Structures are given as structure tokens and as C-alpha cells.
Amino acid sequence: MTDTSMPEHVIEVNDVSMIFNIASEQLNNLKEYFIKLVRHELFFKEFRALNHVSFKVRRGEVVGLVGTNGSGKSTMLKCIAGVLEPSEGNIIVRGNIAPLIELGAGFDPELTARENIYLNGALLGYSNDFIDEHLQEIIDFAELHNFMDMPLKNYSSGMVARIAFAIATVTEPDVLIVDETLSVGDVFFQEKCEKRIKNFIDSGSVTVLFVSHSMEQVERICQRAIWIEKGEQRMDGLVGDVLKAYKAQFA
Template sequence: MSSDIAISVKNLTKKYRIFGHPGDRIKQALTFGRVRFHREFTALQDVSFEIKRGETVGIIGRNGSGKSTLLQLICGILKPTVGAVEVNGRISALLELGAGFNPEFTGRENVYFQGTILGLSKEEMDSRFADIAAFADIGEFLDQPVRTYSSGMFVRLAFATAIHVDPDILVVDEALAVGDMAFQRKCFERLGQLLSDRQRVVLLVSHDLRQVERFCSRAIFLQSGKIMADGPAHDVCQLYCEKANEEIKLENSSAASWSRAKIDSSGEVELLNINIMDSNGQEIQEICPGDPLRVRIRFRLFVSLTQPELIVGTQAVDMQFLSSSTTAELGVPIRLEPGEHLVEYLLDQFPLAPGRYFIRFVIRDKTFRIVFAGEGLCPFLVIADSREFDRPPRLLDLKPEWVLCGVHY
């Protein structure tokens, strides 16, 4: 392996044996493997890449795509089924919460234990300990058993230890997600300092695509144990975002699969159907941010209602009300006779950002008695375009004007 290559992964495959019952292991052993009582699960399949010194690489993908398995193979925690991993340098890993720390040891003892594993002498750890303790900032808990730590305290100590043992390769697997915002900022500032040494490598697994794009020069996108893309972080993250949107659309092709409808009725009203329509009157289940929203509601009334109030609104996936409009604002007396009725609710622009939404429909009589109340109705999707990844998180999709240096944009 070339001296400028820190990590080389060649044709890496990792398979697990899945047994339906613990006793099946014994049965298979007694047959000397001639009869199989297991099925194989392939966590990684034929993965190959090289990472040069000085690179910061993000590993992205959905849960179960093989990210953590890949890191454990690189760190030597797991052995590959097929293929090989070559590492040139000292690895310091911050993997899943609790990995590498003995819960019965104190924090201080675990720090020295980690240093010993990485080949550092007691004298070398003594010279680093004050900096580790200051960075972790967990006070008197440093001399308490790790099993008494909160998840945040644990990750503070684990990260402080990992970055102060002079690693050639630092591996971080989503562990920083449990830290508070101030500590995460502190960690990434420290990582930035580490990267000033162009010989170090940082391998980061994260579900925060903006974090990966901002911090990593390169990204690897894993899907079902295979590499889907490997290249500049921005390009790979955008591809992942587009793939994720496609999968969401596929999952939501049957809107009933995520319906949360809840209906309360006095028996005087029957909801026949409620749909989202396009400008041509065709039923749809998705719109783009800023598109018109047209809701068509058909219901049957069994009694006459004088001066009823119809309320239509939108809800988020947590059923929070996002908008609500009422016919009472029209200032026009309404009378509904028994029979079928058609109501349409139109917005010139729907200003909500990409996500899942629902319709709320309520009918009240003139005494404000609720005759019908439906929530979580007619699920629909506001879809993202290819530029969504570049936009900041938000709920509303507003179209502002900007004035910069006296110029309107």
C-alpha cells in the first residue's frame, strides 16, 4: 500500500448468520455444517475504496445500509467474510455509545485503559490527562464509575480521549448526536484543528447531511451494503437527498399507508370524500412548495343547518394545526339543506416546506356546537426539488425580497 494511503478497502464483504432459534446453532454444529439451520444476511457486499492522508470522508446512508459495519471492519472490531482492509496508522474510534469503555471502571481508569490499548505509556497519558479532563468538563464524575454517566457525559469523555491520543485516523460513528449543541460546536472546532495536520484522516458517519457537506471533502453513499456513490461531499449528499425523496414518494404512493384520520360526528353529517385537486380538476397526492392548493370536500347532510360554520385547515404529521380558515370570515349567511354538498377550499400558494401534511375539516352550527370534526384527513406530500438540499431547515416556504447594499433582489 502506498505511503500516502491511510485506509485501503478491497472487495470487502461481511455476512452474518441469522438463526431463528438459539438451539439451531447447536443443531448445525452437531451436523458438522452439513445441514443449514441459518440464513445469511449480507451487511456489506464487494465494497472497495481508498482514503488518502489528510482526507475527511463522510459515510452516509439509511439505517441498516452498512455504515457502522464498515467502520467496525476498518477499526478491526469485526473480521471480513471476504476481502481485506489495510490501515496505515493509529486509529482512535468513537463508535456506538459505550464501545470500548468498561462500565465498572471510573472515567479516569477508562482514559488510561484506552491509552494503553493504543500503545501509549502511562507517562504519555499523564501528560495528556489534564487536557482530556478539561475538554470533557464532567467535574467530579471523572472519578465515578462510567455506568453512572448520562449519555452526554459519556460522549464528552469518549471524544476528549479519542482526540488527545494523537490519532492518525479518527473514526466517529454518529456518537456526537447525543451531545448538546455547545459541545458539538466545540468538538467540530477541535476536529478542524486536527485537520490542520494534513497527515490525519477523519472518517465521519452522520445523518446530518449539512454537517457532512460542511465538514467533509468527500462522501461515500452506502445503500443495502453497496457503494452507490463516492465523490465530492456536496454532490454525493445531493444524490442521497434525491434518492431519499424518491423513496418517500414510493412509500407514499398509497396515501392510506400513513393516514391518521380521526373523525367525530354527531350523526348529522357523513363525509363522502375529500381530495387534493390540480388546476385541471384531477386528483393528486403531492404538490410543490408554492403551488396552488385546492381541496374538494363532498359530504351528506341529514338535517338542515342555518348559519353553519365550515372550517378547513392543514396539519403537520404531529397533528399540530398549521392553518385554519372559516366561512364565518365571509360575512355571508349560509344555509345548508339535507342532501349532498360540495365545498372547495382554494389557496393561490401553499407556503409550507417539503414534508407530509393533512387536511382538517370541521362543521359547527350557529351555537358553535361541533356537528362534524375530522383531523388527519386526505394525507398529501409537498415534494422537494433538486435544490432542496442547499436550503436551510424551515417550516414555511416564503418568497422574500432582499435589499443588499441598496439593491433589490
């Protein structure tokens, strides 16, 4: 029997593994790769980026994923966002997702920033009418008023991040996925992005999954943390408890 007094699980990660096959020997060029592939001389070894990871997230929770580089945090977020399909297990997400994983992915560098707002908005499911209505809001947040008609190829990575963040967060999503987004751009814009994320959190209806190398930022923003190390789920609990255990390995 379902307990209707409990908040709904917005995200369910059920026994998820992500397996990549990588070449077991180093090849110098693409030609060498195809020759060995045709001759069946190329052998692959299995790499488990995630190994039987399971957790659930309730509506309105703010959960940080922590772990050393290459431990599978970003892979986990990409699986939840639907960018990658798990090799084993399944993931259920209830509601619309704003994935701030690779800011600027899907942009066309030959198009202007203004044109890319409509292009990226369409990829996120926004209609042209919606973008028309919110265009000035996006431009104002990005603070790039004088560069809207410049081709994106002339933008710095920080400027691209400004546009991408402004588009992805122009409306309140059900699930917000943030992967190192706040490390891009100048410190003032980082603070502005963090403030917008906190506004979503304060609303109580937005579920946030957050990855950052800044443990202070994770502790400041998140209520709960999940520690994933080399693809293995080590710990899941209150953010202070998990970060204490995570930091202890470096002591």
C-alpha cells in the same frame, strides 16, 4: 512505476464483503435455540452487510459515508478499525487509528472515571506516563472535573461520551473514524467536538472517515462522500454531487 508526487493512500478497501449468518426462523428463547442447534434443525440464511465494496483514501482526505439505516456504513467503519474482519477482500490501513465508533466500549462501570481514563488509554495504546502527562487536558476537555472519582455506572451516556471522546482525541491520530459521535451529548459539547475534529482536518495530516445522519454536517465537514446502500456501493465523488444524488431518492 509509482508516482511519488501523489499522496500515499492511507486506507485501501479492496473488494470487501461482510457476511453474517442469521437464523432463518424466530426462536423464543436461548434453550430453544440450543435444542435446535444440537438436533441440526437450525438453519441459517446469509446476510451481506457489505457486498464487494472498494475505495481508497489519501492522507488528509475527509470522507463521509452516507446511506439509509442498515446500509452497512457502521459495519464498514468497524472493518476499517479492525473491530470486524471482512468475510471477503482485504483492508490496508497505514498509521494509527482513533476509532470513535462506540464511545465508552471497553470501560468498566465499576471503576471511577479517572481509573477508566487509564484503562481506556491502555486499550488505545497509550502508556501510563502519557496519560499522566495529558490527564488534566482530558479532564478539562470533558468538563467533568467534579465527577472524576465517581464510578462510571453513575454517569449518563452523554457524560461517558465526553470522557471517551476526550481520551480518543487527546493526540492527533493518522486516521480518525467518527460514527455518529457528534449526535451524543448536549449541543454545546457537540460543537466543541466538531471544532476539535476540524482542527485535525485543518492540520492536513489527519485522514477522517465520518458517518452522520445529518447531511448538513457531512457537507460542512467532508470533501468527498461514498454512498453505500443496502451493502452496495452506489457512488463515490465530491460531497455535493453524492449528497444531491442521495437526497434525490427521497424526492
